[in-house]
Amino acid sequence: MGERERPAAEAALTEYAELHGCSCKVGQGDLEALLADAGLETGPQTDTSDRGDTLLGVGDDAAARRLRDDLALVSTVDFFTPVVDDPYEFGQIAACNAASDAFATGATENLSCLVVLGLPRELTDYAADIVAGIADALAAIDGEISGGHTVLNPWPLAGGAVTATAHPNNVRSSAGAAPGDVLYLTKPLGTQPAAGALRTADGEFAETVAETAPRPVETIGSEAVTWMTTPNRDAARALTEHVGALTDVTGFGLRGQSRTLAARSGVGVELTRLPVIEGTPALSRLFGYGLETGESAETSGGLLAAVPPERAADAEAALADRDVFFRTVGRVTDGAGVELVDPTVEPVSL
Amino acid sequence: MERVDVTGEVCPRPALIVRRELSDLDDGETLFVEGDYPPAERNLRRSCTTHGFDVRDADDLVDAEDDTFGLLISTGSDERPED
Numbered sequence: 001m002g003e004r005e006r007p008a009a010e011a012a013l014t015e016y017a018e019l020h021g022c023s024c025k026v027g028q029g030d031l032e033a034l035l036a037d038a039g040l041e042t043g044p045q046t047d048t049s050d051r052g053d054t055l056l057g058v059g060d061d062a063a064a065r066r067l068r069d070d071l072a073l074v075s076t077v078d079f080f081t082p083v084v085d086d087p088y089e090f091g092q093i094a095a096c097n098a099a100s101d102a103f104a105t106g107a108t109e110n111l112s113c114l115v116v117l118g119l120p121r122e123l124t125d126y127a128a129d130i131v132a133g134i135a136d137a138l139a140a141i142d143g144e145i146s147g148g149h150t151v152l153n154p155w156p157l158a159g160g161a162v163t164a165t166a167h168p169n170n171v172r173s174s175a176g177a178a179p180g181d182v183l184y185l186t187k188p189l190g191t192q193p194a195a196g197a198l199r200t201a202d203g204e205f206a207e208t209v210a211e212t213a214p215r216p217v218e219t220i221g222s223e224a225v226t227w228m229t230t231p232n233r234d235a236a237r238a239l240t241e242h243v244g245a246l247t248d249v250t251g252f253g254l255r256g257q258s259r260t261l262a263a264r265s266g267v268g269v270e271l272t273r274l275p276v277i278e279g280t281p282a283l284s285r286l287f288g289y290g291l292e293t294g295e296s297a298e299t300s301g302g303l304l305a306a307v308p309p310e311r312a313a314d315a316e317a318a319l320a321d322r323d324v325f326f327r328t329v330g331r332v333t334d335g336a337g338v339e340l341v342d343p344t345v346e347p348v349s350l
Numbered sequence: 351m352e353r354v355d356v357t358g359e360v361c362p363r364p365a366l367i368v369r370r371e372l373s374d375l376d377d378g379e380t381l382f383v384e385g386d387y388p389p390a391e392r393n394l395r396r397s398c399t400t401h402g403f404d405v406r407d408a409d410d411l412v413d414a415e416d417d418t419f420g421l422l423i424s425t426g427s428d429e430r431p432e433d
Contacts, residue, residue: 018387019361019388020361200362200366285400286369286397287361287365287366288393288395288400
């Protein structure tokens with residue numbers, strides 16, 4: 001990534017937004033109401049036979065269109081407010097997060113990104129570092145910036161419109177989970193309390209936060225940044241051929257994303273294990289984020305995959321081959337909605 | 351009744367400010383909290399309930415503008431053990 005000069009401005013990026021990272025996403029209920037009001041359906045997608053060349057649409061993680069018998073184009077847009085103060089890291093996280101929606105459909109080839117960037121007038125010095133972060137994160141997944149749009153905006157925003165391709169037979173969505181499937185998650189949870197701790201680590205509450213955290217806040221924060229800047233491409237490549245349903249965990253949290261997967265697949269989900277960045281549960285209790293009930297928002301979270309039991313061993317081997325973190329977090333049932341079944345909270349450290 | 355206004359405060363500061371105020375209260379006392387940050391109400395309910403406080407709606411005690419919320423938080427119940 002080369003030498004980077006720090007911008008002269010000393011303002012903290014996160015101070016310019018009232019909501020951070022994927023937390024700025026409109027709530028699940030509000031979004032469903034909006035789509036319903038607009039006449040757009042997002043119900044169970046178990047029958048997709050009448051959708052022609054539109055493979056994925058409203059309510060899916062990304063749109064997908066069959067261009068040829070052997071080629072589908074996947075497109076998605078995702079941008080959000082800063083979750084960290086470092087503009088370069090913010091760019092990296094924003095790029096990983098935007099690309100993740102394509103990866104969650106199984107599309108990992110021919111990746112390109114039109115950058116969406118909005119900054120308050122007093123933070124325009126940060127633009128180059130944010131874009132450099134986006135460019136480097138894309139380069140690491142064989143993608144590139146192919147254009148973009150930049151505006152002045154009271155809240156900083158970064159992300160992009162990402163396109164990628166896949167074979168139409170390999171396009172996946174959150175619909176398609178079946179009772180008995182094993183649920184896998186490919187990153188630990190806890191980015192929201194980790195980022196919240198970083199934002200309060202040197203202010204008037206520094207002592208409270210440091211005393212609450214069982215590890216140094218800087219360690220928890222830097223591990224969270226490492227996870228948020230880890231692309232989901234390898235996880236997608238490992239999982240696509242084995243999964244019934246695939247999605248990624250973002251602002252709705254594990255529980256909300258599981259609820260979506262359950263509703264769109266017409267099944268129930270039981271969550272039995274919550275892998276968390278070590279130290280984040282205590283911070284979540286302090287901040288009231290609901291990490292231990294799967295409700296805490298995640299930024300650039302892992303893939304959530306429903307794998308038929310007979311494919312589980314192959315899926316795990318494929319993930320291990322690519323050195324992708326994964327945990328079994330639950331199972332799919334013939335019920336409805338999401339149930340937490342006395343989940344084991346497992347601390348994960350790097 | 352003690353009062354604290356977390357209007358304009360951004361997450362996770364509302365939870366930290368309320369926690370500090372609650373630590374100054376005696377048993378049986380009640381803290382009135384008002385604020386306007388959308389996720390703060392849910393987060394405050396969660397953090398206070400987790401730590402054994404009783405939380406009640408008090409939207410009728412604030413000017414009903416947009417996202418403004420009010421909560422009454424009482425001490426007195428047993429605090430859950432920290433783990």
